[in-house]
Amino acid sequence: MSLWMYEMKKMFLLQKGLLFIGLYFVLNLASMMVLDKPANPDIEMNASQYLAYLNQVQGPYSEETERFFSDEAAKISSAKVALQKVTDDYYDGNLEEQEFLAASGPLENILQNEKGFQLIYDQYTYIRENPANRYFLYTNGWDGLLSNDSLDFLWLLLLLLLIAPVFGFEYESRMDALLLTVKKGTRHHAIYKIGLALLTVAVLCLLNAGLRYGFYQFKYGLENGHYPLQSLSYFGTSTKNSTLFEAFLWVTAGKLFGSLCFAILILFASVWLKKYAATLFSSTAVILLPYYGMHLESSKYFLPGPLGFMISTGFLRGNEYKRNPFKDQLDVVFREVSLSALSIVFAVTLCLSIAMLVMILIRRTNVWSAGKRKLWRRASRLMLIFCMAMFVLSGCTSSGRTGTSDIYNYSSRQSFENERYRFYVDQTDLKNIRIVFEDKKTGDKGNFVRNPMPSLTRVENNIYGNGMHVYYMKYDFDKSGFKENINRFSVIEVDTTNFQERIVFEKKLGTGKSTILGLVKASDQDWKFFTAIDSFFLDEHSFYFIGQGEIRRVDRLTGDMRVILRIPVLRSVAFDGRTIYYINEKSQVVKYDTKTDSETVIPDLITRDFVLTDTELLFLNRKDQQKIYALDLRDSTFRKITDVPVQSIHCDGQSIFYVNKEDLKQYRIDRDGQNDTLIQN
Amino acid sequence: MVKLIGYEWRKHFLKKSIIAAMLLFSALNVAKIYSVHEGSSLLSKNVTGPAWKELYWKMYEEFSGTITDEKIEKLMAIYRPLEKQTADLTASTTYRTSNTYLTNVYEDWNFFRFNYVNPMKYAYDYKAYAHGVVTAAKDNMGFYESIGNSYEYQKNAAIAKLFQGRSITSFSYTEMYKYYVQYDFSAFLALLICLYGLMSVFLSEKETEMDTLLLTTKAGGVKTVWAKLMASVLFVVGVCFWFWIVDFVSFSVLFGSWDAASSPLYVLEDFIHASLNVSLGQYAVLSALVKTAGMLVFALAFLLISCLFRNALIPFIAGLFTAFGCIYLEEAYMGSGRVLLKIINPFVLVVNRELFRKAEFVPLMGYPLPSYIAALLFAVAWGVILLCAIMIVVRKNALRKGGRKACRYGCMR
Incomplete structure (x- = not known):
């Protein structure tokens, strides 16, 4: 069996590497599915309206786009007024039904997408600031893929689990001394180990990037990858010329480089310190301390080491400021990493990594070792204790309450x-x-x-x-x-x-x-x-x-x-x-069933104010001078309650309180139309 | 036993790597506190420039100490004209005119508003506010008694008792404590060091296959386990107190004052409903103790995880994962009214401002138990469970290796 195969068998089977890798991908996918929220949820909640507009303006900003927005804004506001007028005319008897339908139909179509227009208009105000490199596009997919600098904690743990035993396994059992007695057990074997570790990390990193790309492609879609990076507000002030897809490739390359450097660091620490605990502690500290300890978000990108590259989106961001509330000045919240600074950080990190590799080879090591004991039985017993403890500590409550609801x-x-x-x-x-x-x-x-x-x-x-x-x-x-x-x-x-x-x-x-x-x-x-x-x-x-x-x-x-x-x-x-x-x-009353998500218009009922009671719908009848009517919800029959036009209405138990449109005074009347009395001048 | 503890302590914790980590992390901690000061303090040169600091300490001589009508009038004599001038935002922004303390009238207004007027107003109004709370709580007591809700009755009685007689009589510089009580980074550092240090406690013998041999020695069974546990406790307490002292000293030095030590905890506006009537100085000590208690629970968890394996690889990863899981859950419930979900997590002891910033209660057999006591009880419960689990795991190990032989030997006899 070749050394490659032996080392692979050891890493993936004996040290349960495959299990950890599988677990990582399952957890990673599950966390993406459960925890991923769209960067702009409004777009998802109004997708059809938004996309209707986006399809018309997608791409670069132009004078035509400018005209489109001003025309559309005017069209929407005039449609609102026109629809109100047409509706009023119809209910006042000035229009026939056919004429009303012919006039209101197109106006409704315009107003249907109003929320979508608001969303695209927000995008327009952002793009207008710098139209040269900001394009109209659907952003949630690319934002999800690129617009964050979160450290993948699970990835960090996986690398520690896979790489630390590469050399640490032999050190743990003190078999490293035997290495010297093996024919190919010195530098030759160390190169194989390092090669396998780096290759594994590279493959996993690329698979991970592919998985993320696939997830966002599937969930949101990643169209228009050739648009400029600045189309996303997260990179709005960036001075780097790149398309979205190129940015993804750069970020992936950065993550790959960062992960490889981190792997080398773990290998180096394990060879140098020869203890699992010290290796894991030092490697974790190198990543976590700058990540959580740096005050300025951009500082970690100026620090040579794997961290900046593992969250490399920051290398593509521009300068960001916030206003100082005490003095008339802007304070830096993110400082752009210039190309020269990036080159220096890259070069220093690369040199450090190479130096660490050389050090590993100088202290080359190798040997195989025996298996591990199974402790699952003991662990399962402990799990039982914990479950019981959790039950005792947390308690449980339930509040199942069913039945009728109040209106x-x-x-x-x-x-x-x-x-x-x-x-x-x-x-x-x-x-x-x-x-x-x-x-x-x-x-x-x-x-x-x-x-x-x-x-x-x-x-x-x-x-x-x-x-x-x-x-x-x-x-x-x-x-x-x-x-x-x-x-x-x-x-x-x-x-x-x-x-x-x-x-x-x-x-x-x-x-x-x-x-x-x-x-x-x-x-x-x-x-x-x-x-x-x-x-x-x-x-x-x-x-x-x-x-x-x-x-x-x-x-x-x-x-x-x-x-x-x-x-x-x-x-x-x-x-x-x-x-x-x-x-x-159209001033119609619509019933929306929350169980079936279906809508039904109540026929022949035109109003702008109604009150629902347990058996009736009280409303100001637009067709009869705003007089109070009641619709019986059981048999759909109408009943007139007042003979006077009413401005507003509210109901309290069996009493209806209304403001008379003629004298603007408040009255009270029973729901059956009796005892109409003035209560307030 | 003491000798054994000393030996275990030296064996596991008196290591160059731990000392180096302590020193390095302490330096990082001080740097972080410096960045907190530079990024947040109203007197730092990054936020407001050097002039604010100079003017603050000049004015502080006049306005610090017991709040008197004379001081208030004097302060308002400076502030009211500034407020009038800036009310319609048309005042001149000319640089350093003769009647301004700082660059212009707006900066003067901001300076006095945020540094003196708002804090002094809060302090002055607090007595009336506390009285209002007591009145409302007593009113509630009558109401809940009338409708037979004894839990709410007792809860309001506790609130009334807690707020009775509260007042802030003096004005002092509290900014240091404001940021000190929110500072958690040192706890994170201490947690990492504890995780690292504790990994070897039960694993060092296992890694060298000496654990079997240990059982054959006179003090090699339960006695050694207890010695290991005691040494671990001493280590965790030592690490924690070192970091808490570094925190307090660094904050005091960098913010330039710890004058407010004798002021009540509720002098901090975020602690307006503080669940304890203690001074800021006392709170600093109490907080350190409670934080340490929280860290001890995590230490026991790390020890238990390490007991289950033969090397430190998976225990370290699992310990880190557990710690981050608890931090995540604590962050999710910080500020939440769902008190039980908040306090069941032992990490709440580490970020104990959540327990002391507001008087919250959890029902225990119809009795309102203050949330900080409940959190401590939960931590004790976690501690006992983890300790029992460790003893089970370790003893099982001893029984399996030594017990069977002993049984066989007994049967033969």
Whole structure:
């Protein structure tokens, strides 16, 4: 058997290299599948609208593009006005249905892609800053592949596991002295070992790069690789001329070089220190300490050694600044690595690696060794102990709650009523607007949110109620620097039988300075959305957040978020536990089934305001001068409630409160149309 | 036994490599603290320039110490005109006019706002805020009692007791403590050194096949194991305290003051709801002790992992993986209201600001237990479990090798 084969057998079979490699690829793929989030999730959530625009402007910026954007912006804003006018004309009887459909159809088509236009317009504002090297393209794929400088921790561990035993295996069993007695056991054998180790690392590194490329190609698509690198905002200020695909090749080459240097370092450490612990410790420290210890993000790229190359995307980034809040100046947050600096770092790293190789050969070593003991039986017993300990320590809770849901209305997002209490936002003291509850029997009033320590917390004045459970939203802040930063968004469930609170949803929004190593990063997109939430409701499986003209559903179990509805002008939204009711651009009421994700338009109902009750849909009939009507949800029959035009409406139990359009005074009327009384002048 | 511990300590930890690593890591630690100061302190030349530092310490003589009405009036006499001038952002930015302390009126305004007015206002208002917390908590007690929620009643009673009589009476330079309590890099360094140092404790004999021989000696069984464990504890405590002392001294020297040692912990705005009524100096000591307790749990975990293998390769990787897993989980739950998930992780003791920055409680048989006590109890539980596991693994080894023979010998007799 040749030396190659023997060494390969030892590395891959005896030292379980194949097992570790397989485990690495499985874990790597699993972590990419589970943890990878699109750089711009809005694009994914509005893919069809965005792509419709992108297809028209893809490529370099031109005057034609400029005209396209100004025309399209004008077209969208005029379409909005025109559609409103056409709709008004139709409901006022000035247009026939055919004419209305003919006029509204094209306008709706224009407005359909409005969110997509906003996204492409954001890209346009970025490209306009430097049109020469910034092109329009779909960025999520390339951003995922290139726009990060995270150290692949699993790759680091794999290299340690594979390379440390190459020489360490013999040292461990003190068989290295025998090497001298073997015919080809000196330098010759050491070269074989080094060659095999480096070849393995190179192949694995290329396979890894291929896997990542394949993953992003499959998940997002990596088209337009010939576009300039600066098309991605991560590299926006870079002065290096490269296309996206070339950048990927450069990064891969950098990672390959870095990984090979790291492998040589491990080999050198193992030959020099002759102990596993010392080898692993020194090799790990060389990588991890500069990675986590350097204050300026770019410093690690100026440091000769494998680290910079293993995360080589930074070599392609440009200078980045942030404004100093105390002085009128810009502070550097990332300093570009010039080509000359890169050459020096590369040359020094290469020289160091060659020197280490020479040192290894001088201290050449080799010998084979015996097998290992199996400790799995003992390990499995310990696993059992740990599982039991985990069970004891963690405990387990469950809260399966099924049954009917109370009705949610967007217009009543600041109030709710259950059997015992009425909850509402008390605005009598403008300096202390708060959510209060009122005992229906005794009339006693008190604060609903009973946190005695209100600082660094902001409670939003929106609630959602379902039976005895009432929910509210809050933001927690930290003040680890000199400014307060939002740290978390939470939805709290209050069991109103005993006012016990429980967190049912939490989202980390801030990274701040108070993180340990910065392993968990919050997304800017999440921050934007969760800090602009108007209202929310929920069911057993999901949370529904209303904000920025959208309703997004967040899965309770996985935390997966997606846009389910786009409602540019939010007037009325209601939820009955399964179906979401909302008003579309044509002032029709649409039912969205959250179980089947299907939509149905309620026929003959035109309105801009409605309130859902348990059996009826109360609405201001656009076809009858905004008078209050009720649609029976069981048999779909209409019933008129008032004979006067109404400006606004809200419902409280069996009472309807409305503002008369003629005298602008507030009235109360029973839901059956009786007892119409003036309550406020 | 003491001799045995001393011998084990010398054998495993008195190594050139460990001493070299300690020295190198200490230097790195000081460099990191220097970068924290240069990158964050309002008095560093990188953030604000040298003039702020000079002016701060000049003004500090006038405004430090007990907060009095006279001092407040004097400060506001400087600040109010600046606030007025900068209110509509039309004031001149002319460089160093005669009536400015720094380059222009905006910089003066920023200087006094961030260094004196905001911290002094916070200190002055704290008494009223704490009183408000006590009132709200007492109100809650009445409410929860009326609806029969005894857990919340007791929780609010604890909060009322905690905040009763809180006030900040003096003004001092707290920036050093502000960044000191958030500093974790030294813990990471200590963790790496512990991981390295502890790998050889049970493996050195195994690697040289001397573990069997050890069992034949007089003190070679459980006694040696205990000596190894005690020596490891001493090593971890030594490493930790060395780094915590380096931290404190470096922060004090680089920030130029540790004046605020006698100020209460809640003088730091992020600790407005501090779960303990201790001074910053006391907190520094307490934090060091709690951090060390956390490191000991990790040390036991590293020892247990090393017991399972015959060389350091997989134990080191597994230890590193475990440590990063715990750090990741801790980061994910930092600031979270899900207290139990936060405190079950022993790494919370290492970043113990999470335990002391806010009064949080976990229910224990209907009783609200402060989160820091619960975290310590969890750490003790982890420690006991890991210790038991180590003893099982090591004893099993002894029994298998020595026990069978002993049994055979006994049967023959």
